[in-house]
Amino acid sequence: MISKPKLYDWQIIGLYTGKIIVGIAMLMAVPFVTALVFREWGASIDFLIGILVALSIGFGFQILCETKHEMTWMHGLVIAAFSWLVAMLVGAVPYYLSGQFGSFLDAAFDLMSGYTTTGLFLLQDLDHTSNALNMWRFFVTYAGGQGIIVLALTFLIRGTSGAFMMYVGEGKEEKLLPNVIQTARAIWLVSLTYLALGTLLIGSANMLEGMLFTRAWLHGIWVTMSAWSTGGFAPQSYNIGYYHSLIVEVLTMIFFVIGSFNFALHWSVWTGDRREIYRNIEIVSFTITLTLIFSLGTYALMKVDALSGSLPFFRKAFYQIVSGHTTTGFMTIYSRQFVRQWGVLAMMATTIAMAIGASAASTAGGFKGMRMGIIAKSFAADIRRLMLPESSVIVKKIHHVHEKVLRDEQVRAAMTIVLAFIFIHLISGILGSLYGYPFVEALFDGVSAGSNTGLSAGVVAPSMPVVMKAWYIIVMWMGRLEFMAVFALAGFIIRVVRGR
Amino acid sequence: MRAAIVGLAVMAAVLAAPAPALAAPLVDSGTLVEFPNRYDGKVITFVGEAIGDVMERSDGAWINVNDDAYSRQGQERRLAGYNSGQSVLVADKKSAKAVTRLGDYNNRGDLVRVTGVFHKACPDHGGDMMIHSDTVRVVRSGFILRHPISARKTSLAIIWLVISGVVLTLWKWRTVSVKR
Numbered sequence: 001m002i003s004k005p006k007l008y009d010w011q012i013i014g015l016y017t018g019k020i021i022v023g024i025a026m027l028m029a030v031p032f033v034t035a036l037v038f039r040e041w042g043a044s045i046d047f048l049i050g051i052l053v054a055l056s057i058g059f060g061f062q063i064l065c066e067t068k069h070e071m072t073w074m075h076g077l078v079i080a081a082f083s084w085l086v087a088m089l090v091g092a093v094p095y096y097l098s099g100q101f102g103s104f105l106d107a108a109f110d111l112m113s114g115y116t117t118t119g120l121f122l123l124q125d126l127d128h129t130s131n132a133l134n135m136w137r138f139f140v141t142y143a144g145g146q147g148i149i150v151l152a153l154t155f156l157i158r159g160t161s162g163a164f165m166m167y168v169g170e171g172k173e174e175k176l177l178p179n180v181i182q183t184a185r186a187i188w189l190v191s192l193t194y195l196a197l198g199t200l201l202i203g204s205a206n207m208l209e210g211m212l213f214t215r216a217w218l219h220g221i222w223v224t225m226s227a228w229s230t231g232g233f234a235p236q237s238y239n240i241g242y243y244h245s246l247i248v249e250v251l252t253m254i255f256f257v258i259g260s261f262n263f264a265l266h267w268s269v270w271t272g273d274r275r276e277i278y279r280n281i282e283i284v285s286f287t288i289t290l291t292l293i294f295s296l297g298t299y300a301l302m303k304v305d306a307l308s309g310s311l312p313f314f315r316k317a318f319y320q321i322v323s324g325h326t327t328t329g330f331m332t333i334y335s336r337q338f339v340r341q342w343g344v345l346a347m348m349a350t351t352i353a354m355a356i357g358a359s360a361a362s363t364a365g366g367f368k369g370m371r372m373g374i375i376a377k378s379f380a381a382d383i384r385r386l387m388l389p390e391s392s393v394i395v396k397k398i399h400h401v402h403e404k405v406l407r408d409e410q411v412r413a414a415m416t417i418v419l420a421f422i423f424i425h426l427i428s429g430i431l432g433s434l435y436g437y438p439f440v441e442a443l444f445d446g447v448s449a450g451s452n453t454g455l456s457a458g459v460v461a462p463s464m465p466v467v468m469k470a471w472y473i474i475v476m477w478m479g480r481l482e483f484m485a486v487f488a489l490a491g492f493i494i495r496v497v498r499g500r
Numbered sequence: 501m502r503a504a505i506v507g508l509a510v511m512a513a514v515l516a517a518p519a520p521a522l523a524a525p526l527v528d529s530g531t532l533v534e535f536p537n538r539y540d541g542k543v544i545t546f547v548g549e550a551i552g553d554v555m556e557r558s559d560g561a562w563i564n565v566n567d568d569a570y571s572r573q574g575q576e577r578r579l580a581g582y583n584s585g586q587s588v589l590v591a592d593k594k595s596a597k598a599v600t601r602l603g604d605y606n607n608r609g610d611l612v613r614v615t616g617v618f619h620k621a622c623p624d625h626g627g628d629m630m631i632h633s634d635t636v637r638v639v640r641s642g643f644i645l646r647h648p649i650s651a652r653k654t655s656l657a658i659i660w661l662v663i664s665g666v667v668l669t670l671w672k673w674r675t676v677s678v679k680r
Binding site (some may be wrong): 063099127129238314462463 | 627668670
């Protein structure tokens with residue numbers, strides 16, 4: 001028999017969601033100050049309202065849900081899923097007030113896209129957007145990349161035994177340090193160091209390439225936030241193509257590739273184990289799949305004569321495919337060029353790259369290199385088993401920070417998540433087709449949303465049907481949280497409806 | 501009204517152009533992206549709002565030019581979808597200096613007109629889709645965009661200020677009473 005949730009279940013979920021929403025209010029202080037510094041008074045009012053709404057809801061939840069009950073595994077997962085939804089609605093307030101969205105749904109779409117580091121957007125007239133609003137777009141992406149719960153664990157939630165459950169619910173499973181709060185702080189230490197370095201390099205590059213001082217450095221920090229978080233938002237509608245700069249493209253590529261690595265790998269390298277870079281299963285998996293997909297993409301582009309010369313291939317084909325594979329979504333071409341110039345085969349190669357994605361416990365999305373590695377190892381072991389005598393014992397091993405024996409449960413878990421991803425991608429493709437989009441284009445944008453990438457073939461647009469916008473919000477959310485927390489929330493809702 | 505004036509200015513600019521430029525068809529960015537092969541390597545005319553930055557490089561100055569609905573708008577702000585435009589490399593950097601107001605949050609950029617060779621994937625510039633132009637001409641000067649604060653938003657801010665004040669007071673009171 002399914003039991004209805006008790007009052008304290010609601011209180012625990014409400015209490016921690018409230019704390020996370022207060023964290024969102026604190027984040028909004030940054031664009032608010034930006035608006036004041038740049039004398040963008042209209043934008044400053046938008047963010048002031050946003051902060052007040054977030055504070056009211058956040059503290060309101062905490063007043064109504066005061067409890068001393070301990071959090072359980074289920075609570076942690078439900079909080080992770082639910083707080084992301086509430087954070088989306090609250091964070092969308094200044095977006096909507098800016099007047100640059102067709103509806104509140106569009107604003108919520110962009111917020112979820114930012115939090116999940118997807119990079120698809122419905123914001124209109126991006127090229128006349130305030131610095132404050134842009135700051136919010138990139139700040140949301142940067143915070144979402146590390147995880148808004150990681151952020152709350154770092155600054156707002158102390159010493160709770162259930163913290164690890166919320167952390168896992170946000171799609172990260174690995175503890176870099178024995179304590180999850182210390183792990184959250186370590187993640188921020190790594191991220192802030194790269195942000196400082198990236199801003200310095202990309203800001204300097206922008207100045208060298210002819211941009212004015214203030215814009216060069218603002219773009220420097222924003223593009224670094226987006227690159228490191230494998231986000232895909234850019235301050236101009238031309239995305240990275242705006243800069244027409246090889247150096248900016250190379251720098252962004254370095255940062256989004258590094259950003260797509262597992263935080264555990266970063267921590268190993270930081271603490272002195274540099275050999276991990278070459279041995280880690282996710283890096284090996286990423287290198288193999290990138291090589292195969294880029295070869296396929298190159299063949300496809302040569303076949304349709306879309307590009308000529310090695311530099312155009314590097315700056316267009318390689319950049320787009322690496323951007324897709326790391327689930328970044330930065331582009332140096334127009335969306336429609338995928339359809340009009342790249343053709344179906346190159347689009348499919350990019351779609352596969354996006355679907356596979358990058359490393360687990362990173363800022364990236366997709367199936368993840370870890371799962372691809374696990375499935376490939378298991379597949380190879382099964383083939384070996386067929387060739388060897390029945391009595392032989394095959395031990396499957398993977399290297400991720402340490403040498404680990406691969407168990408069947410891990411293979412099954414990896415397969416389940418990959419199948420869940422394939423399922424939502426197919427629904428996205430079919431749904432798009434039902435609305436009249438060509439299947440390849442609908443699948444391309446659908447996979448982009450579900451894998452939190454951000455490349456687009458032009459399906460995502462303010463004119464997109466409402467149902468598709470809502471579905472894309474759901475797949476971005478499910479893809480980022482890797483299903484488990486969403487399933488836990490669904491289970492909780494079923495208990496509410498059907499429980500006794 | 502302003503849109504009509506801008507439209508007339510564009511027409512006047514096209515009519516006043518020298519003969520070779522008149523031979524170059526006026527093409528919009530949507531057509532260039534959707535049918536790149538049709539115009540690849542051909543001389544075209546492109547009119548739009550200069551946005552963001554004029555980025556000077558050794559071989560010219562890059563200007564990103566938007567020919568979307570926003571480029572024709574005045575102070576009023578109507579949503580009209582995404583921005584769209586083309587990137588232009590102006591060989592004569594001096595002429596690029598004539599572009600003084602660039603589109604951003606505070607400014608509607610200068611409306612500029614270029615005539616040059618369109619490339620669907622320029623091999624000399626990393627495969628960029630772009631227009632190579634010798635010069636750029638300002639058709640209409642840009643202007644400052646005003647962003648007045650509406651009374652509705654001010655009222656909304658006051659209402660939420662009161663609500664959050666009450667909630668914070670209650671929260672503080674509750675926290676203190678729980679500690680006791």
